[in-house]
Amino acid sequence: MSHFFRWLCLALALIVWPARASADVSVDELKPVDLDGDGKMENVSLFYSEPDDYGNCTASFEIKSLGKTYSVPLKEGLNLDTTYLKALVLSPKIKPFIVVDAKRGSNIDRRVYSFDGRHIKEELLVYSNFPSFVEKDTDRDGVNEMVAKYRDDRPGRDPKKDSYERIYKWNGARFYDCTEDRFKKPEAPPPPKPSEDDEL
Structure with missing residues (x-):
């Protein structure tokens, strides 16, 4: 490798790295998790921009898998101190999801994402104003449901x-x-069909 090429690579690295460092001042990372069921762990992170005068940030949600990086931008107005990243596991038979919980006043906005090895997909956007989200098996089928609680x-x-x-x-x-x-109450069974004796 020529000295000029090495110098060029170093110069580019010095230009790109400060740009990323200044744009993303904080990172929230999960413990590696296998999201697509291929037996390989993915690294999941949230990158936050520098907060504005009100403490709000922009953020990008990022997954690193098999040497490639996949990312999606998140809605502006996230607060670094009240936004949380977690893995959502409903059952060993179901691939894990990634959850981004953002507290806004008395509400929590929850975004649920899946990853199939090539694409990040938002599966659900829901909120709770209690606020509370739990996972539990409400119908006793061996698979947890996600339960959101609301104030009346x-x-x-x-x-x-x-x-x-x-x-x-x-x-x-x-x-x-x-x-x-x-x-929902079960529907009443249909009336029995008349027998041949009844028809006579």
């Missing part, structure tokens, strides 16, 4: 004592709100 702010109600839940279940292709399924 109607007149005459106690916002916390009269709180309610919405249940989000993964069906293999998407999350759906199964709250109504859980509490």
Whole structure:
């Protein structure tokens, strides 16, 4: 390698590195996790920009897998101190998801992402104003659901004592709100068909 080429590489590195360092002043990283089921661990990070006068940042969500980097920008207005990155595991049979929880006032906005080895996909955007998110097996099928809790702010109600839940279940292709399924009364069985004796 010529001295000129080495000098050029060093100069480019010195130009690019400060630009990244100044744009992303903080990093939130997860313990490596296998997101796409190939047996190889992915590295998951959130890169935050320098906060503005109100403490808000822009951020990018990044996954490193098999030597490649995949990233998506997140909505502006995230606060470094109240934004959290976590892995969401519903069952050993289901590939883990990545969750970004952003607290905004009394709400938590939750974004749930999947990774198939080539693409990052936002699977769900939901909020809780209680605020609370838990994972539990509400229908006893061996797979956890994601449960979001909400305040009841109607007149005459106690916002916390009269709180309610919405249940989000993964069906293999998407999350759906199964709250109504859980509490819907079973339909009455159809009336029996008349027998031949009755017809006579």
